[in-house]
Structure formats: C-alpha cells, structure tokens
Amino acid sequence: MRSIFWICTCSILICAAHHCSAQSNTHARDDLSFILAGTSADTTTAITTVDSIEQQKSSQSALPAPAWYEMFTRIPGDYGTFFGEVFQTNAIIPIAGIAASTLALKSVDGRTIRATEVAYNASPFFQTASTALVIGGGGRDELAIAGAFAAYGFIANDNRALRTASETVESFLADGLFVQVLKHITGRQSPLVTTSNGGRWSFFPDQVQYQAHQPNYYSFPSGHIASAMAAVTVVAENYPEAWWIRPVGYAGTACLAASLAGQQYHWWSDFPLGLALGYMFGMIAAHPANAHESKDKLPASAQQSVKISFSPVLFPDGAGASFSVVY
Secondary structure (H helix, E strand, O other), X not given: OXXXXXXXXXXXXXXXXXXXXXXXXXOHHHHHHHHHOOOHHHHHHHHHHHHHHXXXXXXXXXXXXXXXXXXXXXXXXXXHHHHHHHOOHHHXXXXXXXXXXXXXHHOOHHHHHHHHHHHHHHOHHHHHHHHHHHHHHOOHHHHHHXXXXXXXXXXXXXXXXXXXXXXXXXXXXXXXXXXXXXXXXXXXXXXXXXXXXXXXXXXXXXXXXXXXXXXXXXOOOOHHHHHHHHHHHHHHXXXXXXXXXXXXXXXXXXXXXXXXXXXXXXXXXXXXXXXXXXXXXXXXXXXXXXXXXOHHHOOHHHOOXXXXXXXXXXXXXXXXXXXXXXX
C-alpha cells in the first residue's frame, strides 16, 4: 500500500512539473512584457534568467531517451568524473566547508542528539512521520520516484521523464555504493548503541563484526540523506522550469535528517558529507559526459556546454555586476 501511495504521489508531482512547463510557455510573452517595464538593471537580470531557464528546458527536452542499461554502465564514468572534480584546486574551499561543518556539528553531537531525542519522545506526530520517512528513505522512495517517471515516460512517450528515471536510479546506485565504502572505512557508532559521547570511531573495522553488529559501525556518512539529495538534484536539473522542486525537496530532506536523528540512527554531523555526496552524484548523473555524442544533430540550444561568466556592468544610473550560468 505504501509503495502505491508513493507512486501516486510521484505521478502527481510529475504532472505538476509538466503543468509548470506548459504554463511557462503560455505566459512567456506576458512575462517578457512585464520584465521590459522594469529598470535597466532589472530588465537585464530578468531576461537573462528567463532565457537561461528556457535554454535549459530546451536542452533537456531535445536529448534522446536513454538505453535501459545506461543507468548501470555510466556508473564507472560517474566515479571518474567525481574524483576528477574532487582533486582540483577549486574544490578546496567546498571540501573545507564540508569538513568544518562536520567538525562543528561533531563538537556538539551529544547535546544535539539528546535534544532531538527529547523532542521525538514528546511528539507522537514526530514519531509517526519519522517512521514513514526513515522506512522510505532507504531507497524505496527514490526507486518509487524513478518508477513513476519511467511509467509516465513510457505512457506519454516523454524522453525527459525516461531520462529522469534512469538518472535517478544511476545516482542512487553510484552514491549508495560510495557511501557504503565510506561506512566500512570509518566505522562510526550510531547513537542507538553509542558507548561514548559522539560515538566511537573504529577505522577499517573487522568486516565480520561489521555485518554482525552494524549499528556499531554504519553511522558515517548518512546514506539516506545522500540518496534523497541525489534524487532531488536529478529531478530539479531535468525540470528547471519547475522552481518549487528544490525548496520542496530540500524541506523533505531536512525532515528526513531530523527523523534519522530522532530515531537515533545518525548523529547530526553525519549529514553534511551525505548532502554533498548526494548533490555531486545527482549533478553528475543529470549531466553525463557522453550525453551529447550526437550533439551535431541537436538544436543549438541543446549543444551548449556549461559556461560561467562574471563581469562588471555599467548603466546610466549606476553600476553592478553580471553573473550568468549557461547550460
């Protein structure tokens, strides 16, 4: 019954995303007329934003449907892209930020997990909602989302929906395997069985003991959070015109994090790395390196690579800066 509920929910979300796409096309001329009535700076910014969204949507819609096996065969390339991005100088600041946030949260893990436990025990609604989120967050929800997109894609002959389904499964498998490797390396105790404040770390634990007593070793990082973040990222990247996907998805991921902490499966410091991994693998899956093998046959808007530009801008009544990302 729960799987049917999630498939129906996902189907509604898909229809809403496609409705947003249709509405954006219907009102494009009205929006442009409104934009042109603004100031010079606002006009430039707004037109750039509208054009960027339309270019992304056109690019996504022009791509062909994936082969059924691509969700598996692309995973080795995903890891190559991942490590290629991580071992670059421009990754130093993001990595430092993830490390700093993890260490900051770790320093107060004992207090935050106790506070979350008190809130959890005091609220029947928190308990019920947490149970539903945690059970689904282990992969069931992500696969239900993929199944809903796949069903819609086959029925409506929609390549974008089929591609979203394939990339959701791809990101789930890629980040899931990577998270499991990290769990088997770090061996951190979960709050359920902790014997010290913040949990004991047993690096490279005995694998027989790991399998026999998993709560003693599986806490860091959170695979639930990584999978949820990856799914949100894939769907949002494939439907850039549906602005509400990210805020709704991020809110749901935050609720999942609170649920995991409330049920004592994870410390709060397990989440920053899980979020980062989910986002990266979601972005990698949504923008595969070989997606444009036949790009010469696609419209110009679908042939563009990612371009980032930053430049000063002068106006008659002032100055400013222009920042743009073109997909």
